[in-house]
Amino acid sequence: DAGITQSPRHKVTETGTPVTLRCHQTENHRYMYWYRQDPGHGLRLIHYSYGVKDTDKGEVSDGYSVSRSKTEDFLLTLESATSSQTSVYFCAIARAEDTQYFGPGTRLTVL
């Protein structure tokens, strides 16, 4: 394993509530990424970070925000969850701009 944990692993929430997913790494890697994976869409990048407090948007960032206050933690927040955000969320880490190592995923259901 690449030393990545995600929490929670499963979550069921209601429309309109805020949700925060946590990614934690023990590798001290510079780059961290949040993806969502939906049937028929493969992996889609939500946000990524290239250092502490350095983040940028991916292709599907609307409705999501991120924060990285220390190297090991990258938080993804759904400001007001909607049913379209029901998905499996993966965190990934990378030492450089190439190989990414993925966490086990968080299955989120928004009712």
Place this chain on the structure above:
Amino acid sequence: QQQVKQSPQSLIVQKGGISIINCAYENTAFDYFPWYQQFPGKGPALLIAIRPDVSEKKEGRFTISFNKSAKQFSLHIMDSQPGDSATYFCAASMKSNYQLIWGAGTKLIIKP
């Protein structure tokens, strides 16, 4: 220009056969081409990767073939086994960008 096109979407191969998955790209600035394997309920895991200075890379039963002039690369799985049944993703990246550009995935089923 940022897209990576992957085919086929799904593939069924008999045990012992060769599985071939293809990817094509447009951006000649890409300089790193990995393949990831994903089992149900798990995150994608790096399988094998290549840089454009070589035309082929082999690791066990897995081979990447890279054609720079055609802007295509492919994954070959020799002697395919039922345990190879998974979804495979190709991707591409460049040094000046922090992101991997992903193909849409191929669901591979190996029939015993």
